[in-house]
Amino acid sequence: MSSAAQVPFDVAFGIEIDYKPGTPDPARIYRAMTSLIEACQAIDIKLAQTVGPQLKPVLFLEDIRTGSLTTFLRSVLEGIDDDAIKNLEWKKLVGSYLVKGKRIMVNYLKDRETIQGSDEIYDLQRVIADAARETGAFGVVPKVLPAKEVAESILLLSNGTLPLGPDDRAKYLSPDGTAEINSSFRVTQERIEEVLTQKTLVNRRDLILKVKKPDFLGDSMWDFRHDNKRLPAKVIDSGWLSRFHKGEVTLHPGDSLEVEAEETVKYGYDQEVLATHYRVLEIRGVIPRSDQ
16 A cells, blocks of 8 residues: 655654455454554553643544545643643643654564563663653653553553454554554563562452452453452352352342452562452352442
């Protein structure tokens, strides 16, 4: 298909997908485009947090071109004070950082099949931090994007190319040029935790978990609520599960379980929490929903 289109405006980027005409499953091109746009939106939010926690970049559609399917987008910053809004140069510099940060991540994928080790992520983290400082837009030293967020951004880009076929090509377009998004790169959340985990702590806790979504088949996670947060967990109390699946234990909407749970917390080399996982070891009883 055609060569990469020229980015036609400042502080903007594009995604181009080259495809082979006459191939089946044409919807794959649009699924990939949607996934990559959503990945860029999520990455922009992560990058903007290094400038200010109140910043929220919103993507605006600028143009769509055919031939190769090309979408041009522009980030607009929300959540900044009036003085910053008046400073259009400041907004432009932050926008340039968002565009450059995504390009740095795309370049990381080049010639790689997966994440080999934690050093790769920390090197990438430093390059992104350098790009933030080089903009000169912040007045103070910007925060460093946590290694977990860096790795999860890579995961988002990788997942964005999953719908593509072997003859399809995705490209990231920016004022600095065109970079192909390596669709052969693959990584999982489990792999991210594996390479970034320095220390794992395992504790047993007594908890009361509100049942949000039970597992009626016996081979997937339960969805609970705890401390007003979603808490997915694998229930491994086989005796209780057997009674539940036989209908000997009844759960109603709003019921809770009193349980003994195993909490596994994984810490990275920066001593930040990478992930927390739960297993329900024993269910001690059902707590009906209180009418009050």
